[in-house]
Amino acid sequence: QIIETGGKTDNQTPFTTLTRVKAARGDILDKNGNLLVSNRASYNLNINHYVLLNASGTNNNLLRLVKRCEEVGITYTEHFPVSLERPFTYTLDKQNATWQGYFQKYLEFMKGLDSDITAPLLIEKLRDKYDLPEEWTDDEARKVIGLLYEMTLRKCISSLPTYVFIEDANDEELSAIVELNIPGMKVEASTVREYNTKYAAHILGYV
Numbered sequence: 001q002i003i004e005t006g007g008k009t010d011n012q013t014p015f016t017t018l019t020r021v022k023a024a025r026g027d028i029l030d031k032n033g034n035l036l037v038s039n040r041a042s043y044n045l046n047i048n049h050y051v052l053l054n055a056s057g058t059n060n061n062l063l064r065l066v067k068r069c070e071e072v073g074i075t076y077t078e079h080f081p082v083s084l085e086r087p088f089t090y091t092l093d094k095q096n097a098t099w100q101g102y103f104q105k106y107l108e109f110m111k112g113l114d115s116d117i118t119a120p121l122l123i124e125k126l127r128d129k130y131d132l133p134e135e136w137t138d139d140e141a142r143k144v145i146g147l148l149y150e151m152t153l154r155k156c157i158s159s160l161p162t163y164v165f166i167e168d169a170n171d172e173e174l175s176a177i178v179e180l181n182i183p184g185m186k187v188e189a190s191t192v193r194e195y196n197t198k199y200a201a202h203i204l205g206y207v
Contacts, residue, residue: 024191028204037204039191045166045177049151052184059132059144061182066143072176076166080146086138088119102153102160109156168192 028037052058069076079099081092092100107113110129113122123142126132130148132141150163165185166173174187195206 022190025193036195036197036200037206038194038196040194042168042190042192043174044164044188044190045169045174046186046188047147047151047163047165048184048186049154049163050184052182053151053155055183059130061180062144062147063136063140064180065177065182066140066147068176068180072173074166074169074173074176077164078146078150080142080149082119082123082142082146084139084142084146086120088123088138088142090119102157105156106149106153109152 024039027035027039029035052061055061066076068074079095079102081090081095081099081103083089083091092103095103104115107115107117110126113125117125123138123145126145126148127141130145132144136144147165154160154163166177168190169177169187178185178187193205195204197204201207
């Protein structure tokens with residue numbers, strides 16, 4: 001897609017997104033036809049980091065997003081390894097080795113952030129790097145930084161899939177978020193595996 005080229009059409013900016021398409025697995029029944037394992041239709045709310053980061057008012061949009069989630073009581077996904085409230089402390093011990101490695105790559109990508117930086121100083125420096133308004137409270141800044149962290153990771157680690165902001169969202173949650181009209185938000189159909197028995201977990205795949 002070429003927009004406002006100014007007569008120059010030889011410049012190309014490649015952009016790639018990785019999407020994992022989940023195939024619905026088959027139902028499992030016993031010999032009498034009773035349903036043991038089935039699928040339930042669900043919806044995920046994804047964020048296209050490229051679209052949102054390149055739209056105007058990104059920081060304000062993200063603040064609106066986290067505030068709406070707090071109002072409605074929506075739990076969303078983010079992996080920024082710093083506590084949500086002051087005094088800020090690292091929560092790396094609650095993450096697996098993979099996400100700990102992602103955090104180290106993030107520090108390298110952001111430049112000027114040492115691996116031994118304290119959590120409060122990290123928040124302070126990221127406020128400057130992301131140009132967050134001074135009037136925002138530290139708690140507001142931390143929540144927005146958490147979302148910016150997820151999107152920045154997908155810039156420095158191309159193998160990461162699209163950011164799933166809310167997984168298995170219900171109708172009320174979807175309508176509350178979608179009506180904000182934030183660029184880059186997309187509803188994606190998915191399925192959730194449901195187990196109708198507590199037996200034979202080693203065979204049916206349920207732990």
